Amino acid sequence: xxxxxxxxxxxxxxxxxxxxxxxxxxxxxxxxxxxxxxxxxxxxxxxxxxxxxxxxxxxxxxxxxxxxxxxxxxxxxxxxxxxxxxxxxxxxxxxxxxxxxxxxxxxxxxxxxxxxxxxxxxxxxxxxxxxxxxxxxxxxxxxxxxxxxxxxxxxxxxxxxxxxxxxxxxxxxxxxxxxxxxxxxxxxxxxxxxxxxxxxxxxxxxxxxxxxxxxxxxxxxxxxxxxxxxxxxxxxxxxxxxxxxxxxxxxxxxxxxxxxxxxxxxxxxxxxxxxxxxxxxxxxxxxxxxxxxxxxxxxxxxxxxxxxxxxxxxxxxxxxxxxxxxxxxxxxxxxxxxxxxxxxxxxxxxxxxxxxxxxxxxxxxxxxxxxxxxxxxxxxxxxxxxxxxxxxxxxxxxxxxxxxxxxxxxxxxxxxxxxxxxxxxxxxxxxxxxxxxxxxxxxxxxxxxxxxxxxxxxxxxxxxxxx
Ligand SMILES: [Fe+2]
Ligand SMILES: [Fe+2]
Numbered sequence: 063x064x065x066x067x068x069x070x071x072x073x074x075x076x077x078x079x080x081x082x083x084x085x086x087x088x089x090x091x092x093x094x095x096x097x098x099x100x101x102x103x104x105x106x107x108x109x110x111x112x113x114x115x116x117x118x119x120x121x122x123x124x125x126x127x128x129x130x131x132x133x134x135x136x137x138x139x140x141x142x143x144x145x146x147x148x149x150x151x152x153x154x155x156x157x158x159x160x161x162x163x164x165x166x167x168x169x170x171x172x173x174x175x176x177x178x179x180x181x182x183x184x185x186x187x188x189x190x191x192x193x194x195x196x197x198x199x200x201x202x203x204x205x206x207x208x209x210x211x212x213x214x215x216x217x218x219x220x221x222x223x224x225x226x227x228x229x230x231x232x233x234x235x236x237x238x239x240x241x242x243x244x245x246x247x248x249x250x251x252x253x254x255x256x257x258x259x260x261x262x263x264x265x266x267x268x269x270x271x272x273x274x275x276x277x278x279x280x281x282x283x284x285x286x287x288x289x290x291x292x293x294x295x296x297x298x299x300x301x302x303x304x305x306x307x308x309x310x311x312x313x314x315x316x317x318x319x320x321x322x323x324x325x326x327x328x329x330x331x332x333x334x335x336x337x338x339x340x341x342x343x344x345x346x347x348x349x350x351x352x353x354x355x356x357x358x359x360x361x362x363x364x365x366x367x368x369x370x371x372x373x374x375x376x377x378x379x380x381x382x383x384x385x386x387x388x389x390x391x392x393x394x395x396x397x398x399x400x401x402x403x404x405x406x407x408x409x410x411x412x413x414x415x416x417x418x419x420x421x422x423x424x425x426x427x428x429x430x431x432x433x434x435x436x437x438x439x440x441x442x443x444x445x446x447x448x449x450x451x452x453x454x455x456x457x458x459x460x461x462x463x464x465x466x467x468x469x470x471x472x473x474x475x476x477x478x479x480x481x482x483x484x485x486x487x488x489x490x491x492x493x494x495x496x497x498x499x500x501x502x503x504x505x506x507x508x509x510x511x512x513x514x515x516x517x518x519x520x521x522x523x524x525x526x527x528x529x
Contacts, residue, residue: 073139075120076223087226088140091237095218098241100134103188104211107195108134111528112208113517115306117141117216120299128518130528136212140223142295151289153385154372161291165228169371172364173290174229176373178236179253180281181221182243184214186257187270189245194267197497199507202516203264205526206310210271213303220296228292255455256352262490263497264510265318265337269349271311272428277356279304280377280421287375312428313513318342319432320511323439332492335508339436339443341493344485346445347466350425351453357418359457360396366410376413377420392416395451397458402451402470414457422450453484501529 071089072078078085100108111130118127120141149161165173188211198204218240225233243250246258256277261270282304286297322339325331331338358365368374369387379385392412396405409416425447432445449468451459463476466483485493500507504523516522 073118073137073141075141078140084227087234088223091222091226091234094238094241095138095215095222096134098185099188099215102185102244103192103215104133104195104208105192107204107208107527108132113205113520113524113526114209114212115518117213117299117303120144126518133208133212136215138212138216138219140219141299142292143298145291145295149291149294151372152287152379153369153375153387154289155370155386156289156372157385159289161289161294163291165290169290169373170229172368172371173293173373174225174233174236176285176368177221177224177229177293178240180285181218181225181236181240182253183257183278184218184221185240186243186245186252186254187211187261187274188214189252190257190259190261190270191267194261194264197264197499198501199264199510200500200505200512201503201524201526201529202513202522203314203510204501205517206314207267208527210275210307210310213307216303217300220300224292224296254356256349256356259352263493264314265342265345265493266349268311268314268318269345271307272315273311273346273349273353273425274356275304275307275311276421276424277353279308280357280417280424283377284374284417287379289372293373312431314510315342315346316432316435317511317513318509319445320435320439321509323436323441324511326441326443327439335496337493337496337509339441339445341485341489343445344483344489346429347448347453348484350447352455354418354421354450355454355456357421358414360394360415361407361411361458362414363411365413366408369410369413374413377417387413397462418450422447448483501527 070079072092078088109132112133113128114131114136116127116131116137117139120143151157151159151161191207191211194207195204198207222237222240225237229236243252245252246260251258256274261267279301282297282301286294286301288294318337319342322331322336322342325334325336326339328334376382384390387409390409391406392409392415393404393406394412394415395402396407429445429447436443448466449464451464451468452466454460463471463473465471496509498507503525506512512522516524517526
């Protein structure tokens, strides 16, 4: 395996050169991807030098090659974790049997839907974030935005590789469709709701990378268990990149929180040009609840089928003793005749909720760290994750109204009070009024604290983007 950038058009560790048909097909898709990137990628920065990390191999030292690069010249490659020839199905009806290297005919549609749904989120987030470069709070943040964007582009490549390699003509058609849908478009929207929501300012960007990219981590982790081995190996490598996206989100919000605390001690936060803690709480409510929806319905036969087929497992399946899940149950809240009841649900049907529960614990760890910052600043305020029933648009809580504490309320009360819990128009207007570009190395906008350290051991005032 090479640990330097190769001359190939598409850097890869899948021996693309050994399959000329596939190589030609992907080389034909590549210019369509570049067109999409130029049309729908970051606005205004395509010709600038950005200090970016490029994956050049899957070894520990190989996937992080740092250098200045213009984004359209970024080397989007195809990288899979090395194959384990002895790997067996770890769960479901085929547990213990050798994993599959080809798509089994009976599960082809299910598998394609999983790959396409995951693939669709990748370009969607690039589209959602495309205007943020005009208002970055620092060069450090501007560079992190672009790093996330190019890696989402690479994740699209990862899914397109699977579609082209394993799904024949309909896979190639799906790969084209991935470049045709548009986030937020009325006629051709992206597949999942949160990926059609505008990410119109940096507070939403940080919340998105904290909460929505974290959904991605859990979906990828569940697919990394897949008995379709190429999918598992692809997702394992994507997870290494995903960690950085959540770092950007968690530390981004943490820095806004820190600044809010500093200004709280000086007086009126908004008058001083900061984002006050109650407003941060509202955006947390919004992006967390949108992200919970991405796990799908609480009781789901699709989730049961994907588990039974060995296609999508649980988060870190190894931690569990039992991997067939026949006859076991999961205790969870469900809605029955308009009332919330706690009930045992057949485990396979509850797997979306099982994955969501793991995600919630992970989010809580991040919120705990934000609250630690608030305590260290000596400010009395606590950020909280709302109930998983609050502001849901998918699953059994959708169409019912709950307070952030999880108390069921009627629609009139919801209408009267939702502006206390979710960003209202005045909040959006205020946050947007704060968004002014700061492009001097080392300088920060008024509403955010500097990062604890720079990228790749470099100082905060390094010229991360050559303006
Ligand atoms: Fe991604
Ligand atoms: Fe991501």
